[in-house]
Amino acid sequence: MTKDESLSGYNDRAKTIGLLAIVAFGLITAALLAGWIDTRRPAADPNVVDESLYLKGQTARRLSLSFSGLAADWYWMRSLQYVGGKIVNMPENVVFDNLEQLNLKLLPSLLDTATTLDPEFFQPYEYAAAVLPAVDVNEAIRIVQKGSAANPSNWRLYQHLGYLYWQKQDYKSAAEAYGNGAQIPGAPQWMQAMKARMLADGGSRSTAREIYLRMYEQSTDNNIRTMARHHVFQIDAADQLEVLQKVLVEFQTRNGRCTSGWKELQSELRTLQMPIGYFGQCQQLNIWQPEPRFVCQYISPLNGATGSNRYYHRHLNKYDALQ
């Protein structure tokens, strides 16, 4: 190698190293500067963050050409991030089907656009049925109705429609929705039974239990299954609480005093065979071990039933902690 070639090779290496250094330095500086700008940026106005979508569903569908499915996925993920972001920013725990406090005003448009872009996309309909009633139940009904019109062979949309009408206490429409769903080939027998139940006993606790059980069984969405399970626990707890109340009242009437402990009620409870819930949860006596004096003093009808709600929630909180 001649001296000139050696010098030229050295210059090339130096040039390469210099350029690489510029690239690395430039990227690091740009990243740091971007971070600094972010910290100086004024907080976003919530009204601007929740600004209405620029494109309506139909317009978005036309503009998306062959990519409507991908655009629907985008809006679906945006819906999830929108709700998730609001939940994360809330200081306390929120229940999945009671998101009223989150002010999800953009959610109906997001789900509507997702389902307009891809009318066969089932998950946004299910999500609308579970979450939207807290925001706008009529909008939830409209979206699910749109889904059942676009997917006439999908009986599960009728199940959700029935659930939405049931929430509105419109048992006649709920019965109609379950009945329409029951006529679809492949729909389970219980859809027809739900129709009859809505007409006969729409507002009862057992109907509510049936609705949430079916929702739990059919849904593949974990959030919806958790929500349905939570409701079944609530309903089971309310049923069991009634049984307990009855035992305590009887004891108080018989003895003229509140019970001092569960031991005094052992035989009655054994006779009653406290029911085990659908999910195989143990009898609540084994799980939350409430103080019978507390039950007697606060929720016994003899002492006024004002404490029942508080007690009930204490029970649920303990239950949630065990899940």
Next chain:
Amino acid sequence: MLGRILAIAHNTFREAVRDRVLYNLVLFVLLLTGAAIFIGELSGGQERKIIVDLGLSAMLLFGVFIAIFVGVGLVYKEIERRTVYSIFSKPVGRGEFIVGKYLGLCLTLLVNVIVMGAGVSLALVYVSRGWDPMIPGIWPAVLLIYVELMILTGVTLLFSSFSSPALSALLTFFVFIIGHFSADLKSLASSMGSAGARWLFTGLYYLVPNLSNYSFITPAAHGRTPEPAFVMAAIVYALIYITVILAAATLVFSKRNFK
């Protein structure tokens, strides 16, 4: 004649490979790998649908870019480099040249589409942790995407046979967009009051290729496959359309003076 066409097609394919056109596959693989790994956390259990939507949409988009941006240079580069003179000094017809160029780019797109289809299938296997029943269902959609790309390649060649690369790219892109609005053109024609406008839009509807026939990405993501009769009809329509376009391109190109 067939030998000459195949020789031009082979050279066009080699040129595309030399120009690193197939490097887009690396980007595609990165996109799908990233989606397969991370999309599960964002999609609420819809990763299989999103993989298919994303994979097939990327396949179409990348294919459209290749068809347009490689296609516009096919004829233009030969003229610019003056290699066209040496080609036509040999016993090669203008039509053979156009068809050969067309088949070469179609071969490039075929390799691209097959590798991408395999990539989507593998991503589905990864997401489903094994065989996924959606895998056979995506291939008819892949076939329709490829046929759509064949039409667009023909359109690009037609435009590039008489105009500059930039204008050809723009015009082909317009055809791609209008082709997906065919149904609207038809409804627009029927809703028009004046007979002239009705004729114009009806004419446009039949003149511009109806590319919405090849949009089967969204149904494929739901595990639906098109009926074989529909696929066959769409292919026959494409073949007729491509024949017409290539004949028109040959006609225009044969009028050009390379002496």
